[in-house]
Amino acid sequence: MKFTNYDWAQAILLYGLNAGTHKIALFKTLANFYTKKQSIVSWQDLSEQYFKIYNDRLKNNPRPQQSNPFRRSVQETIFYKLQNNRIDYDQAISEIGKDGFNDVIPRFQAFGKDKETLKNYFYEYDFGKKLILKDNLFDIPEKQMNSLFKEAEMKHNMLEGAYLIKRDNFKLENDIRNIYLIKGYDRTDLSNQRDFLLAYQSNICFLCGEELFGDETAPVEHLIQRDLLNHDEEWNLTVSHSLCNSSKLDSLVGPHYIEKLFCRNENIIGSSHPWKAKIIASLGSTKSLRRKNLMKHYENAKQVYGRNYWMGDKKYNREKDLFFKRFLTVLNNGTK
Ligand SMILES: [Zn+2]
Structure with a gap:
C-alpha cells in the first residue's frame, strides 16, 4: 500500500507522544516555512518561529504545555522568564535555540515506536545550525496542509485542556492533603x-x-x-x-x-x-x-x-x- 506525504505527516501528528506539546508546535513551525516556501531554515529562524507559537499562545491564554504537573516545559520556562523581565526577547530566542530542540528535532520524524520509516523524511538537520526541509514536505498539497494545520491546532487545544485538568486536580489533591496534614497528629493504638x-x-x-x-x-x-x-x-x-x-x-x-x-x-x-x-x-x-x-x-x-x-x-x-x-x-x- 502506498501512502502519501499527507498520510505520513498525519501519522506524525496523531501518533505522537502526548507528554508535551513540542511536536505539535514544531509541526506548526514547519507549516509556516512550507507557506513561505523556505527550504533552508537557519537555527535562528527556526527558534524565532517556534518560540512565537508558544509566546502568542501563552500570552493570550496561559495553559500548561506538558502532562507532568510538577514541571514546566523548557518553552514555558523561557516564556515566563521573558514575562518577568529576567531576559529580553532576543535572549529568549537564543535560549530556545540552545535548549528547546534537544528532544523534539531528533524525535519528530517518527510515529508511535517506529523511528525508522520516517527518519529524515521531511527534513534533515545540522543541530544548532540549520534545518533543511525536503520536497516531501513541499509536495503536500496546500489544501491538505491547511487541514493538517487545523488538526494540529485542535490537538494542541485538546492537550492543553487535558494537562490543565491534570494540574488542577493535582493542585487540589495537594491542597487537601496539606490541610489535613497540618491538622494531623500521630497514630495511636486504636x-x-x-x-x-x-x-x-x-x-x-x-x-x-x-x-x-x-x-x-x-x-x-x-x-x-x-x-x-x-x-x-x-x-x-x-x-x-x-x-x-x-x-x-x-x-x-x-x-x-x-x-x-x-x-x-x-x-x-x-x-x-x-x-x-x-x-x-x-x-x-x-x-x-x-x-x-x-x-x-x-x-x-x-x-x-x-x-x-x-x-x-x-x-x-x-x-x-x-x-x-x-x-x-x-x-x-x-x-x-
Ligand atoms: Zn463483616
Missing part, C-alpha cells in the same frame, strides 16, 4: 477503642452488617483513609470482621457507608457518652452541621482517591443490615 465503638455499632460489623461478638481480633479502622485525614478521631473509626476489613483494603467506601457512619456517630451523640463532645468538636453541634462536615470530608476523599468505591459485599443490603434494626440506631436516627 484497639482500646474497640469496645466503645462496638457498643455504638450495636455489635454489628460495620462493613458487612452481621453480628460481631467477642472477636478480639476485629480491627478498629479508619473508614475514610487515614492517609487523607491523618488523625484518629472517633467519628471516623469503625470496627469490622478482619476478613471484611482485608477485603476493603485501602479503598474508599461507597456512599452508603458514609450514611451509616453518620448514623453510628449520631448513636454516640444521642447516648451522651462522654466522647460525644469529641465528635461535636470535630463535626459540629447540630445534626445538619455534622452531616455537612462529614460529607465535606468524604467529598475531599473522593477528590484524592477517585470514585472507584468499595461497595462491600455484593449482597449488602441496608434493609438486612442488623445495625439499622437495633434500638439504639432507630432511637437516634429514626426509621427510614
Whole structure:
C-alpha cells in the first residue's frame, strides 16, 4: 500500500507522544516555512518561529504545555522568564535555540515506536545550525496542509485542556492533603477503642452488617483513609470482621457507608457518652452541621482517591443490615 506525504505527516501528528506539546508546535513551525516556501531554515529562524507559537499562545491564554504537573516545559520556562523581565526577547530566542530542540528535532520524524520509516523524511538537520526541509514536505498539497494545520491546532487545544485538568486536580489533591496534614497528629493504638465503638455499632460489623461478638481480633479502622485525614478521631473509626476489613483494603467506601457512619456517630451523640463532645468538636453541634462536615470530608476523599468505591459485599443490603434494626440506631436516627 502506498501512502502519501499527507498520510505520513498525519501519522506524525496523531501518533505522537502526548507528554508535551513540542511536536505539535514544531509541526506548526514547519507549516509556516512550507507557506513561505523556505527550504533552508537557519537555527535562528527556526527558534524565532517556534518560540512565537508558544509566546502568542501563552500570552493570550496561559495553559500548561506538558502532562507532568510538577514541571514546566523548557518553552514555558523561557516564556515566563521573558514575562518577568529576567531576559529580553532576543535572549529568549537564543535560549530556545540552545535548549528547546534537544528532544523534539531528533524525535519528530517518527510515529508511535517506529523511528525508522520516517527518519529524515521531511527534513534533515545540522543541530544548532540549520534545518533543511525536503520536497516531501513541499509536495503536500496546500489544501491538505491547511487541514493538517487545523488538526494540529485542535490537538494542541485538546492537550492543553487535558494537562490543565491534570494540574488542577493535582493542585487540589495537594491542597487537601496539606490541610489535613497540618491538622494531623500521630497514630495511636486504636484497639482500646474497640469496645466503645462496638457498643455504638450495636455489635454489628460495620462493613458487612452481621453480628460481631467477642472477636478480639476485629480491627478498629479508619473508614475514610487515614492517609487523607491523618488523625484518629472517633467519628471516623469503625470496627469490622478482619476478613471484611482485608477485603476493603485501602479503598474508599461507597456512599452508603458514609450514611451509616453518620448514623453510628449520631448513636454516640444521642447516648451522651462522654466522647460525644469529641465528635461535636470535630463535626459540629447540630445534626445538619455534622452531616455537612462529614460529607465535606468524604467529598475531599473522593477528590484524592477517585470514585472507584468499595461497595462491600455484593449482597449488602441496608434493609438486612442488623445495625439499622437495633434500638439504639432507630432511637437516634429514626426509621427510614
Ligand atoms: Zn463483616
